[in-house]
Amino acid sequence: MKKQLLLFLRTLNARAYVRIFGQMREATWVVASVLGGFFTMTTYIYLYRTLGTGSEFSGLVVLGGFMTPFFMNVLWGVAMQLYWEKEMGNLELMLVSPAPLSAFLVGLSVGGAMHTLLRSLAVLFFGIAVFKVQFTVLHLPLALFVFLVTLFSMYGLGIVFSSLFLYHGRDAWRTADLVMEPTNVLSGSYFPARFLGLGLVGIAALIPTTLGLDALRQLLVPSFTVKVLGWRWELLILIGLGLVFAFIASWALRSVEYKARRDARLTLRWQ
Numbered sequence: 001m002k003k004q005l006l007l008f009l010r011t012l013n014a015r016a017y018v019r020i021f022g023q024m025r026e027a028t029w030v031v032a033s034v035l036g037g038f039f040t041m042t043t044y045i046y047l048y049r050t051l052g053t054g055s056e057f058s059g060l061v062v063l064g065g066f067m068t069p070f071f072m073n074v075l076w077g078v079a080m081q082l083y084w085e086k087e088m089g090n091l092e093l094m095l096v097s098p099a100p101l102s103a104f105l106v107g108l109s110v111g112g113a114m115h116t117l118l119r120s121l122a123v124l125f126f127g128i129a130v131f132k133v134q135f136t137v138l139h140l141p142l143a144l145f146v147f148l149v150t151l152f153s154m155y156g157l158g159i160v161f162s163s164l165f166l167y168h169g170r171d172a173w174r175t176a177d178l179v180m181e182p183t184n185v186l187s188g189s190y191f192p193a194r195f196l197g198l199g200l201v202g203i204a205a206l207i208p209t210t211l212g213l214d215a216l217r218q219l220l221v222p223s224f225t226v227k228v229l230g231w232r233w234e235l236l237i238l239i240g241l242g243l244v245f246a247f248i249a250s251w252a253l254r255s256v257e258y259k260a261r262r263d264a265r266l267t268l269r270w271q
Helices: 003-025 027-050 056-079 079-087 091-096 100-131 139-185 198-204 207-219 231-263
Strands: none
Touching: 003 100, 027 056, 027 100, 056 079, 056 100, 056 139, 056 207, 079 091, 079 100, 079 139, 091 100, 100 139, 100 231, 139 198, 139 207, 139 231, 207 231
C-alpha cells in the first residue's frame, strides 16, 4: 500500500511539473491568454456601464473573467488529454506503466490548475486596477474554500470527460468545440446565471462553474443580489458534485484500462 501511494504521488508530481513549468517556457501563450481574457472582460464591463447598470455588474464580470480560464483548462487540458496522448502514441506507454492512469490525470489537473491560476490572477489584477472594481474581504477565507471546492468539482468533471472523449475518437475535437460555448453561457460567466430562468438553471447547476461563480459573487460582491441559491446551499451541492464526479471518473478510468488490456483498441491511432 505504501509503495502504491508513493508511486501515485511521484507520478502526480512528475505530471504536474511538466504542466506548470513546461507551458511557462512559451511566454507568448501566457501573454495571449491573459490579454484575451482581459479584452473579453473589458467588452462586457463597458457594455454594462453603457446600459447604466450598477457597479456590482463590473465585479461579477471580473470574477467571471477570473474563473473562465479554469474551465478552458478543464476542457482542453484535461478532457482532451487522453485523446491527445493516444494520437501522439503515448497512451500505450501510460497503460502498461505500473503507475495508475488516474495519477497522470490528477497530476495534470493539479499542474493545470496551478498554471491557470497565474493567468487568472493576472486577469483579476488588471480588472481591479483598470476598472477600479472593489471586492469585500470580509468573507475571503470562505471564498477561498468555495473556490477550491469548485476546482475539485470542475477537474473531476474534466477527468470524466477525458474517458468519454477517448471513446469518441476523432469526434472528440468537435465535441469539445460543441461543448465550449454553450457551457460558457450556462455558467453565467459574464452575467448572473439566475437570468437563464428556472429550467436552464437546473441544467446549468450540473456545471460546477455555475454554482461556484454564483457563490463567489455573493461572498465578494456585497451588492450582488441576483443569486441562484444561497452560497451555503451552493457549497453543499458543489461538494456533492465533486464526490460524484470523482467516483464516476475512477470507474471510467478503470473501464478504459480494462478495455485497453482486453482488446488493445484504445491505443491504436485513428480508432
